Amino acid sequence: MRISLSLHLTLPVLLLAHASPADAGLFARGTEQLARTANHLHHRAAKHSAGLARDLRRAFSAMVSTQELVATTGSAQKVYCVNTGSSLTGDGGNGNSSAGHSPSTTSGASGASGTSTKHSSTTVAANPASSSGSSPWKLAQHWEGNDFFDGWDFWTDADPTHGTVDYVSQSTAQSENLIEINDAGRAIMRVDTTQTVSTARKSVRITTQYSYNGGLVLLDAVHMPTGCGTWPAFWSNGPDWPNKGEIDILEGVNDNSANQATIHTGHGCTLPSSSPSALNITGTVVGGTNCAAAETSNAGCGMVTSQDNSYGVGFNSNNGGVYAMQWVDSGISVWFFPRNSVPADISSGAPIPTGWPKPMAHWPATDCNPSTFFQDHVQIFDTTLCGDWAGNVWGSTGSPGQEQSCATRTGVATCEEFVLNHGSSFSEAYWEVNYVKIFQ
Incomplete structure (x- = not known):
């Protein structure tokens, strides 16, 4: 006008x-x-x-804000739907199953704060930044510094993805030096490095007592687990898996060098296209467009980034970076910002996603309404070993960073044998985290 x-x-x-x-x-x-x-x-x-x-x-x-939102979610990204080549019977990608874990309705193991109260939030619609440059997001919950482990439940049940792993309680993790806050104020979560163990190697899996519907999740980490036999993930899910959804923000296996972000849902959630340009993402689309776990051997719809410093050794050597997951009415998106490229608005605590570059992954609401397929989510860290993904691709090559199979690299025939008898090989299998923040 x-x-x-x-x-x-x-x-x-x-x-x-x-x-x-x-x-x-x-x-x-x-x-x-x-x-x-x-x-x-x-x-x-x-x-x-x-x-x-x-x-x-x-x-x-x-009107300006609406145009900015379209520009952000309509940028050139890529999607990746991974089929692991096996029938995953746990969470389909990172350690959750409907039978094994319903974090919004169960108390979990020994919670870090001594309680297991859940705090729910309301659904957040898309609310792009105003022309004044102020953030539309308000900090709802955060974990960092000496209090990082307050408000998490420690999982002690069997691994739903059949890993060669023994998830331990908070008290055991503390007494065996598997968790700590280091001198830099960062949270550490380790895998046990005892050289030989009999049946499984000790590790840590934690779940927030805080649950939410819609929001912006930020993870700032300087190191993540890596190496043959490892399967780390930072992710979220709701109860009654997969009907209330799962969002894998950071995940991979073995010596991978590129992150894979994935969603797993109940029946009816699909991608409108497998074309990176149509989805406006910077990643790569592999696999199909059906995100329903039960119909894809639990693979869901995954998207792999082209950034070789987004996972594993490349991530760690660059002092990590920041992962962001935005869940709004228009869809779900994941970004990765290497350490030297973290937006100033994130560093200042006032994130404005409309001003960020194109995300590595985006699942538009076109054929997968977030409010229908994703509800009551909690955040989760875990490091499993072998299992339905890392174990099943032990002898495989072809994924970024895995030009040579782990069987060849280690000289060990199976993932399970390697995990049980080579504890010193897991010295790099640890998380070092600055913070996790949830904005709403």
Whole structure:
């Protein structure tokens, strides 16, 4: 819309038009008083003009913001739907199953705070940043520093993905130095490095007591588990898996060098296209467009980034970075920002996703409404070993970073044998985390 105003007013008339009755009376008080009055009225007119400009910005901000949101979720990304080549009977990608774990309805193991109370939030619709540059997101929950492990439940049941792993309680993890807050104030979660173990190697899996519906999740980490036999993940899910969804933000196996982000859902959630340009992502689409776990051998819809510093050795050697997952009414997106490319708005604690580059992964609401397929999510860290993914691709090559199979690299025939008898090989199998934040 274009507005044109034609003004044919002399300066005195213009000044009088912006004056109050009291101001107008001042013109009769002499030349000196008139000069002061003119200056006063000039500032009053400027103030009115600024107010008009501000009102116009507010009137049009909704349209501008909507266009910015389309630009963000309509950027060139890529999606990756992975079929692991086996029937995953746990969480389909990172350690959850409907039978094994319903974090919103069960208390979990020994919670870090001594309780297992769940805190639910309301659904958050897309709310792009305003033209003033302020963040539309407000910090709802965070874990960092000396209090990082407060508000997490430690999982101690069997691994739903059949890993050669023994998840331990918080007290055991502390006494055996599997968790700590280091001198830099970062949370550490390790795998046991005892050289030989009999049946399984000890590790840590934790789940937030806080649950949410919609939001922006940030993970800042400087190191993640890597190496043959490992299967680490940072992810979220809801109860009654997979019907209330799962969102894998950071996940991979063995010596992979590229992150895979994946969603797993109940029946009916699909991608509208497998084309990276159509999905506006920077990753790569592999596999199909059906995200239903039960119909894809639990593989869901995955997307792999092209960034070789997004996972494993490359991630660690670059001092990590920040992962972001946005869940809004228009869809779900995942970004990775290497350490030297973290947006200033994230560093300042006022994230504005509309100003970020294209995400590595995006699942639009077109054929998968988030409010239908994703509910009551909790955040999870885990490091399993072998299992339905890492174990089943022990002898495989071809994925980024896995130009040589782990069987060849280690000289050990099976993943399970390697895990049980080579503890020193897991010295790099640890998380080092600055913070996890949830905005709503």
